Amino acid sequence: MSYAVIKGAGYALVHTPDMIIHNGTTQTTERITNPDSEYLKKLPEHIRSYEKVVNYAPNQVYIGNMKPSDLEEIEMPWCNTEVEGADRFGKFGEIMPQDEFIALLKIVDAFDLVKIEKGFTQTLKEKITNHPLFKKDVEKLKDGEELAEIEKFVNEQHAEAIYHNELLVGCVKRAHDVDTNLTAHILFENLVVKASGVLAFKNLIEKNNIHVEDIDYVIECSEEACGDMNQRGGGNFAKAIAECGGALNATGSDTRGFCAAPTHALIQAASLVKAGTYENVVIVAGGATAKLGMNGKDHVKKDLPILEDVLGAFAILISKNDGVNPVIRTDLVGRHTVGTGSSPQAVITSLITAPLDKGGLKITDIDKYSVEMQNPDITKPAGAGDVPEANYKMIAALGVKRKDLERKDILIFVKNHGMPGWAPTQGHIPSGVPYAGFAREELTTGDLNRAMIVGKGSLFLGRMTNLFDGVSVVIERNSGVEEVRGGVSQEEIKNMIAESMRDFAAHLLGE
């Protein structure tokens, strides 16, 4: 069997200003430990408007309206520059405002746990009627609830409040009165993952002319867990998202691995397709409200806006070889194993040079490395430096040690083989996969031949192991030979392609 290909990618961001304040853990922790803090007082002044979030260059890159390299032309901090002619919709997806997302929470809610105030429901109906992907779902918003009813759920029954423009507009109810895994807080976070995952999934389908009924399998790879007290992480976000996305012929499962999970999922999907188990597999992940405003204290201290103000989501379709789209070289996979060790050198060797050695490649044979593409506008003021740049320097330094490049060329390598980061710091979201959409373009119509996707995860956060984790995989330009069952020769394939091109040309002339 030949390699699987990246057939399409969808990306979505959701601007969630009120959720930063009410659901981001930096803020909720501060409210418990230091309720009168200066930070909490100043925070609302630092929250950006939806327009500013749409006009923010890294966000425009995320949805495909700008290229990663465009960021090199903008002086940092990027938040000081608003992109002219920015659009909420892009070729890869969209940036959704908070009110529409609250409607989406209700639309994807299968257990009537989301309650939205009556008047606000009317406003949402008008907005959703105009949304290209959800206009058919307006009825799912129902008529809404009286505000007094919502206040009762929040004040007396531990419901998680939903705010918009600092007003209570709805809530997520708990699903059980004693089960700690079905609390309103957990259900809210899980519904956020589901809803934002559905948004990315729908964008993937819509923007890439995919027949949703062709999807066989979905792998969800976010960082949340759903289940009740008898199976905390039972799952299955994947099937829930597939259901909302209309993928009638799909089933699925969840893959977890902290921030590395999307790259694990990518390798799994490509392997399932290569093995012939499934033809079309979608990997998808929604975003996390917990990480909103994670570095907010540093941003406010440095008089910057709260830059962690969006949820991130993505969906990527992996399909059998079509002779066109870039192939996923599942034979060139890097793994940080149990025995690898934790020094940066051991980590980079296992993830970067080990797979290259398998393919007889040099570090410079990979045109673009997509590492953790965290936006440095967010991480630098928080003291975490420029994460992608640090990774590129490490890769280059290893290249010097292997004599693949000269020491004086480290910075040139970083510029040519790297990219500035543009992904929101949503844990799993920056992890290699934000580049998949661009990789598909640059390895087909563009002039690149090889890219590497690298995902890394901090497993120790779960307290089950002190280990760190990571996986990587090489993506390559398609050699153009399509896989056809039944042993059709290359010559016949060429004839078939030529024939369909002639048909297409005739069709165009006919119009």
Place this chain on the structure above:
Amino acid sequence: MTEKYGAENVIVLFGAAEAESAGLAAETVTNGDPTFAGSLAGVQLGLKTYHAVEPEFKEAVDADVYEEQIGMMEMVLDVDAIIEEMSSMREQFCKF
């Protein structure tokens, strides 16, 4: 640990990637937590602090092991900035 072994017998070794964060960590175990948040707020331990890329550490360990474990990062990090920051912390706050 400083109570058990004596502060003069403890060296704190850092591996932080940025001079600023290495300095902040060094300040915490010398002059006390500058953010006044943790258990070392206001506690001046004055410990000896070094970063793994500083020459004092490099000269004290096996050169081959150093090259294998740290050689790559030495190329990547802004070693001069880290040395400057760490020396400044030692000069200001180290008691030993």
